[in-house]
Amino acid sequence: ILNVEQSPQSLHVQEGDSTNFTCSFPSSNFYALHWYRWETAKSPEALFVMTLNGDEKKKGRISATLNTKEGYSYLYIKGSQPEDSATYLCAFSSGGSQGNLIFGKGTKLSVKP
Amino acid sequence: GAGVSQSPSNKVTEKGKDVELRCDPISGHTALYWYRQRLGQGLEFLIYFQGNSAPDKSGLPSDRFSAERTGESVSTLTIQRTQQEDSAVYLCASSLKGQAWGHGYTFGSGTRLTVV
Numbered sequence: 167i168l169n170v171e172q173s174p175q176s177l178h179v180q181e182g183d184s185t186n187f188t189c190s191f192p193s194s195n196f197y198a199l200h201w202y203r204w205e206t207a208k209s210p211e212a213l214f215v216m217t218l219n220g221d222e223k224k225k226g227r228i229s230a231t232l233n234t235k236e237g238y239s240y241l242y243i244k245g246s247q248p249e250d251s252a253t254y255l256c257a258f259s260s261g262g263s264q265g266n267l268i269f270g271k272g273t274k275l276s277v278k279p
Numbered sequence: 280g281a282g283v284s285q286s287p288s289n290k291v292t293e294k295g296k297d298v299e300l301r302c303d304p305i306s307g308h309t310a311l312y313w314y315r316q317r318l319g320q321g322l323e324f325l326i327y328f329q330g331n332s333a334p335d336k337s338g339l340p341s342d343r344f345s346a347e348r349t350g351e352s353v354s355t356l357t358i359q360r361t362q363q364e365d366s367a368v369y370l371c372a373s374s375l376k377g378q379a380w381g382h383g384y385t386f387g388s389g390t391r392l393t394v395v
Binding site for chain 1: 338370389
């Protein structure tokens with residue numbers, strides 16, 4: 167059974183703090199790692215897709231890194247804002263005939279003004 | 280359409296009744312996925328369509344669950360004889376060709392199903 171683990175489960179930070187959280191995934195049969203952001207009552211929104219070991223992606227104040235050999239990815243948020251409050255999901259795919267993404271349970275981030 | 284559309288957005292049903300959830304994917308997206316999230320749990324894969332065939336329905340939790348898709352268009356997820364453990368947010372997503380080609384998903388905003 168393929169397992170994707172995210173930590174911490176939840177995180178409370180003050181506005182302006184920088185933060186990061188972890189996604190660990192199987193290092194064998196790796197094809198891609200996806201990050202999504204899911205705000206309450208909205209659709210999950212794609213942030214990054216990473217495929218190569220050592221990949222780094224950035225979108226504004228949010229960035230992510232990928233280590234496929236050891237099976238982990240970090241998501242960083244610099245200078246958190248209240249609008250960053252959301253659940254951040256990572257998802258693993260092994261490509262090939264596997265049709266679906268396997269999601270972790272997410273990290274719920276709350277940013278206090 | 281411009282995005283993935285799901286209906287209804289909320290559904291409260293009595294235990295034992297059947298429900299039908301609808302997903303309208305982005306036009307031209309061949310791949311369509313159903314997931315659900317029960318309280319305190321992660322996103323749980325249910326079924327994947329490529330066109331109107333379902334190469335992977337391994338996540339359907341029981342034979343009370345079924346899904347179909349018309350061509351590369353609308354999909355319906357049907358739950359028969361609903362149970363309280365079926366209460367969840369049911370999310371639909373579509374993708375241009377499927378994640379196996381590196382394409383991510385575009386999600387709908389989900390149907391919150393409550394079985395009382």
